[in-house]
Amino acid sequence: MKKERRSTFHVLRSMFYVLRSILSVERQMSNIERRTLFIFVFCLFLFALLAPAHAMLSAQGPQRGPIEAPRDPELEKFAKHNLRVARYYYKDKKAYKAARDRLLEIIDTHPQFSQMDAVLFLLGEVYLKLNEPKDAAKYFKRIVEEFSTGEYGDEARKRLQELEQKAGG
Numbered sequence: 001m002k003k004e005r006r007s008t009f010h011v012l013r014s015m016f017y018v019l020r021s022i023l024s025v026e027r028q029m030s031n032i033e034r035r036t037l038f039i040f041v042f043c044l045f046l047f048a049l050l051a052p053a054h055a056m057l058s059a060q061g062p063q064r065g066p067i068e069a070p071r072d073p074e075l076e077k078f079a080k081h082n083l084r085v086a087r088y089y090y091k092d093k094k095a096y097k098a099a100r101d102r103l104l105e106i107i108d109t110h111p112q113f114s115q116m117d118a119v120l121f122l123l124g125e126v127y128l129k130l131n132e133p134k135d136a137a138k139y140f141k142r143i144v145e146e147f148s149t150g151e152y153g154d155e156a157r158k159r160l161q162e163l164e165q166k167a168g169g
Contacts, residue, residue: 071112079106079113086122096129117147121156128159137163 086102089095103123106113113119120139127136136159143156 069112071114072110075110076114079110079119080115082106083115083119083122086119086126090122090126090129094129096126100126100130117143117150117152120147121152124156124159133163133166 082102082105086099086106089099089102100123103119103126106119107116107123120143124136124139124143127133127139140156140159140163143150143152144160147153147156
């Protein structure tokens with residue numbers, strides 16, 4: 001930001017020197033030449049003011065992060081509700097099939113859900129409780145592939161290693 005301000009200052013200072021030299025010649029110009037000069041200088045002034053703002057706004061890449069499509073707030077709300085209900089079924093009611101159905105509904109209806117890693121992890125846990133390790137591994141692998149740096153990445157890797165040890169042993 002300081003560098004942009006400094007470069008703007010230098011551009012404005014240079015414009016001042018140009019204007020000062022033009023004013024010394026301006027008395028000898030016709031009205032049309034003065035208007036043309038005024039428009040030119042005005043455009044330069046606008047450019048000097050707006051160029052740093054444009055550079056900041058158009059920055060892409062690591063500075064701004066990945067660009068994502070906006071999420072539908074109603075679908076987000078619906079998916080969060082289903083996730084809460086699935087957790088309730090899983091933890092309190094031990095109704096694993098009902099929890100599985102809620103989680104699969106989230107995956108089917110809202111694949112861009114902001115908490116998809118939590119959905120996939122809970123679904124893997126549900127399949128472990130239902131004694132379906134192949135399905136559990138499928139969802140743990142998906143977490144490792146798509147959300148490896150997220151909150152559930154390390155835990156999903158551990159679950160996959162445990163499943164591989166059980167399958168091998």
